[in-house]
Amino acid sequence: MIGGEPYTLGLFDTAGQEDYDRLRPLSYPQTDVFLVCFSVVSPSSFENVREKWVPEISHHCPRTPFLLVGTQVDLRDDSNTVEKLAKNKQRPLSPESGDKLARDLRAVKYVECSALTQRGLKNVFDEAILAALEPPETKPKKRCSLL
Numbered sequence: 001m002i003g004g005e006p007y008t009l010g011l012f013d014t015a016g017q018e019d020y021d022r023l024r025p026l027s028y029p030q031t032d033v034f035l036v037c038f039s040v041v042s043p044s045s046f047e048n049v050r051e052k053w054v055p056e057i058s059h060h061c062p063r064t065p066f067l068l069v070g071t072q073v074d075l076r077d078d079s080n081t082v083e084k085l086a087k088n089k090q091r092p093l094s095p096e097s098g099d100k101l102a103r104d105l106r107a108v109k110y111v112e113c114s115a116l117t118q119r120g121l122k123n124v125f126d127e128a129i130l131a132a133l134e135p136p137e138t139k140p141k142k143r144c145s146l147l
Helices: 043-060 079-087 095-105 121-133
Strands: 034-039 066-071 109-112
Touching (some): 043 066, 043 095, 066 095, 109 121
């Protein structure tokens, strides 16, 4: 419910494997909003947002808004997870890193959640509905007329 109004979401979780690169975009038409997700404990998934996912959706659906979603926030402070990352000279991604990437890529917003604890989960979908209802304004193209 947003503003007292019920909304129904249809979710499509697309395969990220390279084998599906040609098939995946077939599910993109008529998409109202994308949720571009990465794990806050997987620096490689964070890099894939910039290198793969946002370029792909921007190519196929340039006017469709997207949210950047940091997942698995319950593991950010998990000692075993932090230790495994440290062995590779890595660490969990901070909320500030997500905010910065969202701004850089012009996402509607950055949100975080944990499916395990349900923390932030409702907010992700509420923000997705709001983004779909109020798509970002497109700037009018500047035109030059030569006479």
